[in-house]
Amino acid sequence: MLGFRLGVSQSYGGLLGSMKIRNIEVIELEMPFSRGVDNKGDVGFLNWGKLDFCLIKVETDNGLVGWGDAFSFQCRRPVAEAIKYMIAPRVIGLDARDPVKINHELQQGLHLFGRYGITLFAISGLDIALWDIAGKIAELPLHALMGSASITPVPAYASLFRYEDSELVTDRVKHAISLGYESIKLHEITVSEVKAAREIAGPSIPLMVDVNCPWTPEKAKLMALAFKEYDIHWLEEPINPPENFAALAKLRAETGLSIAAGENACTVFEFKKMMEIGAVDYAQPSVTKVGGITEFRKIAALCEVYGIQIMPHSPYFGPGFLATLHLAQVIPNSGMIERIFIEPEADLFANSIYDPKNGAFGVPGGHGLGLEPNPDVIKTYRV
Ligand SMILES: [Mg+2]
Numbered sequence: 001m002l003g004f005r006l007g008v009s010q011s012y013g014g015l016l017g018s019m020k021i022r023n024i025e026v027i028e029l030e031m032p033f034s035r036g037v038d039n040k041g042d043v044g045f046l047n048w049g050k051l052d053f054c055l056i057k058v059e060t061d062n063g064l065v066g067w068g069d070a071f072s073f074q075c076r077r078p079v080a081e082a083i084k085y086m087i088a089p090r091v092i093g094l095d096a097r098d099p100v101k102i103n104h105e106l107q108q109g110l111h112l113f114g115r116y117g118i119t120l121f122a123i124s125g126l127d128i129a130l131w132d133i134a135g136k137i138a139e140l141p142l143h144a145l146m147g148s149a150s151i152t153p154v155p156a157y158a159s160l161f162r163y164e165d166s167e168l169v170t171d172r173v174k175h176a177i178s179l180g181y182e183s184i185k186l187h188e189i190t191v192s193e194v195k196a197a198r199e200i201a202g203p204s205i206p207l208m209v210d211v212n213c214p215w216t217p218e219k220a221k222l223m224a225l226a227f228k229e230y231d232i233h234w235l236e237e238p239i240n241p242p243e244n245f246a247a248l249a250k251l252r253a254e255t256g257l258s259i260a261a262g263e264n265a266c267t268v269f270e271f272k273k274m275m276e277i278g279a280v281d282y283a284q285p286s287v288t289k290v291g292g293i294t295e296f297r298k299i300a301a302l303c304e305v306y307g308i309q310i311m312p313h314s315p316y317f318g319p320g321f322l323a324t325l326h327l328a329q330v331i332p333n334s335g336m337i338e339r340i341f342i343e344p345e346a347d348l349f350a351n352s353i354y355d356p357k358n359g360a361f362g363v364p365g366g367h368g369l370g371l372e373p374n375p376d377v378i379k380t381y382r383v
Pocket of ligand 1: 210212237
């Protein structure tokens with residue numbers, strides 16, 4: 001017996017009947033956000049003031065609509081073009097009820113364009129939209145379709161911006177604690193800011209430090225040992241390039257610090273390399289990057305085999321965030337969910353799903369991803 005029920009027909013024959021992908025629309029948004037403090041600058045984090053969204057709207061020939069979300073920070077237009085010109089022509093007319101098969105065929109057909117980056121981001125967005133449709137066909141929230149009817153609140157952590165200023169770090173850590181966050185991640189790369197955060201947070205708040213791949217292995221070791229004094233819960237992506245898993249494994253062994261990485265890895269094969277060599281304590285797949293829900297679930301299974309906890313990368317505010325909430329319900333090794341500590345000018349889903357209650361996230365209860373984007377918000381921020 002097949003695991004889901006159709007609105008159009010209850011029969012097996014009906015299930016094999018038509019539900020073709022009729023149209024794929026790419027919707028690009030640019031939404032300003034506030035970082036809560038004023039420390040704008042010219043480069044990197046300090047220069048970043050608008051969120052990119054690359055939404056994918058998939059329509060079937062029987063009128064269902066699914067929403068997906070491809071990673072698009074600083075790469076929105078290339079990702080949108082990839083969806084329009086590399087993905088859509090291959091999948092229009094295919095059966096929308098085949099997300100797993102379509103994912104496999106896209107990965108196979110597009111492998112020559114790279115197994116990390118724009119192509120996989122685009123595939124991820126489509127995959128999320130097809131799973132949204134699968135939930136709507138089944139008339140179930142996605143987590144229930146994937147095998148978990150009950151909901152466990154998932155702990156959130158505040159993922160602070162990079163402020164490069166100890167006073168601002170102190171201010172933001174205090175603010176995060178006042179909002180009920182019990183774990184906090186910094187994006188600082190110098191010791192003085194980490195020290196300031198620990199001093200204000202006190203000894204009991206887990207503090208993570210994400211440095212976004214700046215260092216050689218030697219420099220990473222020096223910095224890791226300096227940060228260690230402030231009781232770091234994990235050090236994230238200390239080494240450049242991110243796929244130097246051997247150097248990460250060595251750093252982990254030599255410093256005794258817990259290492260997190262994975263937001264710059266796509267597909268289960270890359271995660272396998274990371275785990276085989278012992279590079280990480282925490283794996284951070286990003287559902288809008290790795291190949292969508294289909295690929296994320298394979299990575300989760302692999303992490304379970306290796307005894308590695310998942311800390312999903314999710315600093316975004318579209319359907320990908322909702323997908324992460326659902327995935328956390330069906331993954332036994334899922335840990336905290338990242339909430340990037342900025343405030344977008346508008347809420348795409350208009351119900352504050354991004355604001356944790358008592359330090360934890362719930363899951364939207366509607367069918368599929370559970371919430372539909374607000375058309376007025378789309379209209380206002382559409383590029
Ligand atoms: Mg990170």
